[in-house]
Amino acid sequence: xxxxxxxxxxxxxxxxxxxxxxxxxxxxxxxxxxxxxxxxxxxxxxxxxxxxxxxxxxxxxxxxxxxxxxxxxxxxxxxxxxxxxxxxxxxxxxxxxxxxxxxxxxxxxxxxxxxxxxxxxxxxxxxxxxxxxxxxxxxxxxxxxxxxxxxxxxxxxxxxxxxxxxxxxxxxxxxxxxxxxxxxxxxxxxxxxxxxxxxxxxxxxxxxxxxxxxxxxxxxxxxxxxxxxxxxxxxxxxxxxxxxxxxxxxxxxxxxxxxxxxxxxxxxxxxxxxxxxxxxxxxxxxxxxxxxxxx
Numbered sequence: 001x002x003x004x005x006x007x008x009x010x011x012x013x014x015x016x017x018x019x020x021x022x023x024x025x026x027x028x029x030x031x032x033x034x035x036x037x038x039x040x041x042x043x044x045x046x047x048x049x050x051x052x053x054x055x056x057x058x059x060x061x062x063x064x065x066x067x068x069x070x071x072x073x074x075x076x077x078x079x080x081x082x083x084x085x086x087x088x089x090x091x092x093x094x095x096x097x098x099x100x101x102x103x104x105x106x107x108x109x110x111x112x113x114x115x116x117x118x119x120x121x122x123x124x125x126x127x128x129x130x131x132x133x134x135x136x137x138x139x140x141x142x143x144x145x146x147x148x149x150x151x152x153x154x155x156x157x158x159x160x161x162x163x164x165x166x167x168x169x170x171x172x173x174x175x176x177x178x179x180x181x182x183x184x185x186x187x188x189x190x191x192x193x194x195x196x197x198x199x200x201x202x203x204x205x206x207x208x209x210x211x212x213x214x215x216x217x218x219x220x221x222x223x224x225x226x227x228x229x230x231x232x233x234x235x236x237x238x239x240x241x242x243x244x245x246x247x248x249x250x251x252x253x254x255x256x257x258x259x260x261x262x263x264x265x266x267x268x269x270x271x272x273x274x275x276x277x278x279x280x281x282x283x284x285x286x287x288x289x290x291x292x293x294x295x
Contacts, residue, residue, distance in 0.1 A: 012187035024134035031097035065101025078162035086189035110145030139213035178212035185279035217264035
């Protein structure tokens, strides 16, 4: 297959104007679909499928947020700010298929909300308000920071090296509330005996990733609205296996029956309700995998 970036200097220059939070969300989800589609075609070709028609990507400096002429200085104009994890497998612009100057990006391990991170987001919301329509939090599956927090929760005494290092402990402490919330949600779904299951750690890591993204989005929404009416805050999780951004774990890879990104919970009740939805989905997916292995 051919993936071609084509620049025609005589073609009309078309720019995408994102005017609302809804259109910003649509652009992020559509971009993720484009990214998934291209990668899937590459994977199919690698496995021997026909090359098919080439993929043509229109390309110009202006579309990339770059100046058309040497020496010109483009104005910063992202339509969304995204707080994501620093994991090298989760490049935010590529995941959402967005070029230069489209996203205001912050990345920190575990996509937690620290003071410097919040200050950067306050800057984006106040100084880039003419273009910025949406703020998003993106977690990802198999997150190392969340996994470490889960392991510390399950067996604190085995993680003295982390506990004795203040910067790491500070980061993991912020994730603990999500881990505890996910654990309680799984217990409400399955009963306290689920803790004895050999799969409990894996289930808890999966659920905690989603709850952690929701908790960060909730805190971010609250902090931004303390400074006045800020943009809408949403969250989602990037699945490393399917490449999809999704609102909660899917069963059988079905990405059409649920929101791809969800509004930040407004209060503790909203967080609890979401955690219960995640626990239910995680257990359903686990049972489906068990049925497939038996079959």
